[in-house]
Amino acid sequence: xxxxxxxxLLTLFVLASVFGSNPATAAGxxxxxxxxxxxxxxxxxxxxxxxxxxxxxxxxxxxxxxNGGFSExxxxxxxxxxxxxxxxxxxxxxxxxxxxxxxxxxxxxxGSKTYNNAIAVDHxxxxxxxxxxxxxxxxxxxxxxxxxxxxxxxxxxxxxHDESRHNHAEIADDYFDERINDQMKVDVLLGGGIEYFxxxxxxxxxxxxxxxxxxxxxxxxxxxxxxxxxxGLFSEGGLPKKWDRTExxxxxxxxxxxxxxxxxQDEEGFFLMVEGSQIDWAGHANDIAGAMSEMEDxxxxxxxxxxxxxxxxxxxxxxxxxxNTGGFSLGLDGEYNWNAxxxxxxxxxxxxxxxxxxxxxxxxxxxDAYIDWALTSEEIGALEEALLLPTADRSxxxxxxxxxxxxxxxxxxxxxxxxxGEDVNVYAYGPGKDNFQGLTDNIxxxxxxxxxxxx
Numbered sequence: 001x002x003x004x005x006x007x008x009l010l011t012l013f014v015l016a017s018v019f020g021s022n023p024a025t026a027a028g029x030x031x032x033x034x035x036x037x038x039x040x041x042x043x044x045x046x047x048x049x050x051x052x053x054x055x056x057x058x059x060x061x062x063x064x065x066x067n068g069g070f071s072e073x074x075x076x077x078x079x080x081x082x083x084x085x086x087x088x089x090x091x092x093x094x095x096x097x098x099x100x101x102x103x104x105x106x107x108x109x110x111g112s113k114t115y116n117n118a119i120a121v122d123h124x125x126x127x128x129x130x131x132x133x134x135x136x137x138x139x140x141x142x143x144x145x146x147x148x149x150x151x152x153x154x155x156x157x158x159x160x161h162d163e164s165r166h167n168h169a170e171i172a173d174d175y176f177d178e179r180i181n182d183q184m185k186v187d188v189l190l191g192g193g194i195e196y197f198x199x200x201x202x203x204x205x206x207x208x209x210x211x212x213x214x215x216x217x218x219x220x221x222x223x224x225x226x227x228x229x230x231x232g233l234f235s236e237g238g239l240p241k242k243w244d245r246t247e248x249x250x251x252x253x254x255x256x257x258x259x260x261x262x263x264x265q266d267e268e269g270f271f272l273m274v275e276g277s278q279i280d281w282a283g284h285a286n287d288i289a290g291a292m293s294e295m296e297d298x299x300x301x302x303x304x305x306x307x308x309x310x311x312x313x314x315x316x317x318x319x320x321x322x323x324n325t326g327g328f329s330l331g332l333d334g335e336y337n338w339n340a341x342x343x344x345x346x347x348x349x350x351x352x353x354x355x356x357x358x359x360x361x362x363x364x365x366x367x368d369a370y371i372d373w374a375l376t377s378e379e380i381g382a383l384e385e386a387l388l389l390p391t392a393d394r395s396x397x398x399x400x401x402x403x404x405x406x407x408x409x410x411x412x413x414x415x416x417x418x419x420x421g422e423d424v425n426v427y428a429y430g431p432g433k434d435n436f437q438g439l440t441d442n443i444x445x446x447x448x449x450x451x452x453x454x455x
Contacts, residue, residue, distance in 0.1 A: 041431030042455050043316035044269040045140075046131070047260070047305040048445075050108070050154055051298045052101055053280030055324025056425055061288070062295040064330075065340040078303045079319065079427050085438045086423040087445065089323045091116055092123070098421040101280065102165040104322035104442055105157035109273075111446030119153065119162040119171065127161040131449035135271035136180040138453055141187045141228070141263040142270065145255045147297065148238045148277030149193030151175075154322065158273045159186045172196040176204055176211075184211060188262050188272075190222070190232040190255040192239045197231075205231065219250040222258055230262055241278055241290055242297040244352040252276055253300035260308050269314075271453055274301055282349075283325030286414040287403050290349045291328070292340075302427070309430045316432045316452065320445070321424035327415025335411045342409040345372035350406065354399040361387060379405050 051058070059079055067074040091103035092113035099107075100116040107113055110120055110128035120128045132142045144155040151172050153165040160174035172193070178185050194217075197204040209215050214227035222232050234249050242251060250258075256274050263270035276298030282290030302319050309315040330338040348356075348370040356366045363383045367375055375383075379401060386397040406412070428436045435448045 043431045043452055044314035044455075045264070045271070045312065045316070046135075046449060046452055047256075047272045047274065047309070047315060047317045048108070048131075048449060049274045049276070049298070049302055049305060049317070049319040050105065051276045051279050051295075051319065051321045052148075052154055053283040053323060053325030053419070054276070054295070054298070054321035054424065055283075055326075055328065055420065055422060057324070057328045057330060058279060058283075058291060058295060059425055061328070061330055061338065061340070062292060062299070064338060065292045065295070065343055066299075067340075068344060069340045070338070078299050078306065079425070082306070082317075082319070082427040082429045083425060084428045084433060084436050085426045085440060087320055087426050088423055088439070088441045089321075090421065098419050099323050100165075100419065101153040101322050102157055105154040107442040108320075108322070108445045108449070109158045111443050111450060113443055117163075117165050119156045119160055119165055119167075120158075121161055121163060125163050129450070130158050131446060131453050132158045132271050132273065133180055133185065134450045135269075135453040136183060136185055138268070138455070140269045140271055140453065141266035142185065143188035143259040143263050143272040144186055144191070145188070145252070145259050145272065145301075146191040146275040146277045147252055147294070148191060148275065148281075149196060150189050150191035150233070151193050151196050152191075152238075152275075152277060154275045154277065155191065155273060159189075168193065168196045169199060169202075172204055173202070176207055184213075184229065187228065188230045188232075188259045190230070190234075190250075190259060191277075192233065192235040192237055194233045195236045197233060205233070218248045219254060220248075222250055222254070225258075225262075228262060228265060230258070232258075238278060238281070241282075241293045241349050241351070243289075243293040243347065243349050251300065252297045253304050256301040257304045260305070264308070264312070271449075274305070276301065279321075280325045283328060284417055285351070285399075285403070286326055286407075286417060287350055288328070288410060288412045289343055289346050289403075289406055290351060292343050293349055306429055314431065316430040317428065318433075318436060318445070319427040322442075324420045324422055324424060326417065327413075327420050329413035329415070330411075332407060332411040332413040337411045339410050342373055342406060346370065346406070347372075350399050350402040353402055354395060357383070357387075357398055358394055363387075373409065375405060 091099040093115045109130040146155045151168040156171045160171040208231045213229040214225040216222040216232045279294040305317045309317045
């Protein structure tokens with residue numbers, strides 16, 4: 001009996017040394033039921049960044065791109081300094097085992113798996129409490145930032161509830177109508193989607209203003225606002241990509257910094273979700289130039305969050321993806337190369353260049369204005385033939401020719417225009433970051449965020 005007692009004490013000592021004092025961690029967890037590690041400091045603030053569609057290959061390619069191409073002594077990206085693990089992304093869907101943005105964001109926001117298309121509801125359409133809602137119930141300030149429509153699947157899953165991600169108008173209504181303790185649920189909303197707020201049946205912009213919000217529609221107005229509640233809508237739909245913006249449109253970094261400056265005035269703390277939405281859109285379009293544009297935008301926003309957290313000392317920053325998009329590969333047709341240099345010689349995305357060609361019908365002049373490498377005579381000929389197609393078919397054909405030219409020169413491959421199911425990277429800094437180490441499930445992220453925001 002004495003030997004058994006001593007052995008048991010030794011076993012408990014070893015478990016305590018490895019796992020700390022959190023019983024859920026010592027038991028293994030992984031089901032989404034465990035809470036935040038009680039041995040870690042609990043953050044006052046959380047900034048949770050989602051690079052929509054940002055599979056691992058995008059992070060590797062961006063490192064190559066940022067360094068001007070592959071080299072043995074490549075500098076790290078801002079992300080690389082803070083890599084802590086990976087997360088699983090699968091949904092609970094009877095027909096699909098690869099997630100969409102809605103199911104994945106719902107998991108990260110609520111700690112519960114659900115079906116594809118669901119916005120913070122379960123299979124029976126019961127509303128699931130989100131980390132943002134827990135934060136507001138704890139008297140913290142809250143914010144959502146995105147380069148898509150602010151009603152798009154990812155931000156919606158943190159701040160609204162709906163059976164379908166496609167119900168943008170109803171999601172916009174939720175942002176105004178759903179209250180927590182009689183308070184507005186989201187204090188800062190920055191992104192695109194004017195069309196869903198200024199509608200024939202309802203003018204939500206005026207309703208937000210009547211509730212005390214500043215409404216801003218360009219970068220200058222956003223930076224001048226001193227209000228603690230802010231609605232910023234900068235385009236009818238999604239924002240232009242970083243490479244294609246004018247000074248009127250704020251960058252993701254600008255929006256993130258404004259949100260942090262506004263929300264951090266709250267002494268109780270804040271929760272902020274930031275989405276680099278159009279990494280995913282570029283992946284769906286098989287557009288490597290657009291993808292690097294949006295990775296650049298997302299990295300700058302992540303760096304702004306890290307800078308604040310380093311100075312503040314009470315802020316957890318987590319960056320991850322909801323899934324991978326496009327089956328993007330570094331290498332094409334058996335070539336053992338990936339060449340970033342042609343991307344540095346592009347000054348606009350293929351989408352922008354296509355619009356210019358369709359408007360002016362000046363192929364060579366437009367290409368010369370925005371691309372420093374020359375198209376072949378065959379590629380020019382293909383573009384000329386595309387302009388002879390019926391109007392409805394021209395855009396897709398022209399953009400496809402330009403993207404194919406970029407892929408050929410960079411050795412970029414794609415397997416799908418949809419999502420793929422592999423694990424995605426997780427980056428973290430600040431108090432509570434240890435909870436995200438190793439391989440986690442996206443529902444564990446939701447559990448951790450809600451636990452932190454309940455403090």
